[in-house]
Amino acid sequence: MPELPEVETVVRDLRPLLVGRVLLDVSNGAKRLRYPWKPTWNRRIRGLSVEAIGRRAKFIIVGLTQDASLLIHLGMTGQLTCVPDDEIVADHLHLRFRLSGGFELRYRDIRRFGGVEFHTGQASLEKRFESVALGPEPWLMDGDNWVASLMASSRAIKSLLIDQSTISGLGNIYADEALHRAGIHPARQAKSLTRPESTALLQAAGCVMEEAIAGRGTTLRDYVGGSGLGGTHQHSLAVYGREGEPCSRCGLIIIRIMIAGRSSHFCPGCQSQDIGKRGGNRVLP
DNA sequence: ATGCAGTCCTGTAAGC
DNA sequence: TGCTTACAGGACTGCA
Numbered sequence: 001m002p003e004l005p006e007v008e009t010v011v012r013d014l015r016p017l018l019v020g021r022v023l024l025d026v027s028n029g030a031k032r033l034r035y036p037w038k039p040t041w042n043r044r045i046r047g048l049s050v051e052a053i054g055r056r057a058k059f060i061i062v063g064l065t066q067d068a069s070l071l072i073h074l075g076m077t078g079q080l081t082c083v084p085d086d087e088i089v090a091d092h093l094h095l096r097f098r099l100s101g102g103f104e105l106r107y108r109d110i111r112r113f114g115g116v117e118f119h120t121g122q123a124s125l126e127k128r129f130e131s132v133a134l135g136p137e138p139w140l141m142d143g144d145n146w147v148a149s150l151m152a153s154s155r156a157i158k159s160l161l162i163d164q165s166t167i168s169g170l171g172n173i174y175a176d177e178a179l180h181r182a183g184i185h186p187a188r189q190a191k192s193l194t195r196p197e198s199t200a201l202l203q204a205a206g207c208v209m210e211e212a213i214a215g216r217g218t219t220l221r222d223y224v225g226g227s228g229l230g231g232t233h234q235h236s237l238a239v240y241g242r243e244g245e246p247c248s249r250c251g252l253i254i255i256r257i258m259i260a261g262r263s264s265h266f267c268p269g270c271q272s273q274d275i276g277k278r279g280g281n282r283v284l285p
Numbered sequence: 286a287t288g289c290a291g292t293c294c295t296g297t298a299a300g301c
Numbered sequence: 302t303g304c305t306t307a308c309a310g311g312a313c314t315g316c317a
Contacts, residue, residue: 074311075310076310111309171311
């Protein structure tokens, strides 16, 4: 399930493989994606070449000549890879962009929660981003604005962390990891956090993401990077997916509860329900 | 306005 | 063994 670190890894992998290549053609499968590719785009991409590749939150932006771009979201199981065009074709492959030099940019997505869009002009792209109302990424979030957002919300802090309009890039895995690192119980009301706790949580979110990027992301099920290689950060997770195992910091057994319809993993020792208790203002390695 | 539950989708695993 | 059911969750819709 690609969150910010996985998307960043895909971008970094693809950059040397993709930049400078010309889009020759595209073929798309019959199954409808959440963000569907329109057949009218087929001829419009022909002859455009890749100038840059970047990322905003969990969206990948492939910058093309003539001010055009591809906007890609991987959803839950999306895979964007650049491979030689004779590479074996796997199931659930939805889009194949034929590239110069005998390569293909492939979009594969088992559960079809993602997709690829074509945009022309900066305005079209900006309008698209406005419609999803993305908050800042953790390391760009202003501390005072962050504290204010938390103080204004009676929601569970876990629910706020995965809400892309408040802060972008975190999903279920890294939200659980950030809460554990900051010593905050996921069910705490956002407005119950003290200022030091809020600040520690923001810092923890940034650290967790940076470490995950360094490990090429977390491969639990379907995620692979842009060259098809998986991540290694699953070996470094402190709480996510570790229900019933002892906490590496205090030894208590990690618990899983449901918050806002999502699994939330936490350590009852390190993450107290009580305000300011048990290391709420610490950021530990 | 706010926040929750439901929806989409398929593969995997648990349970009977 | 073979079926049914639950679960995984990013982003969106609809409802209270």
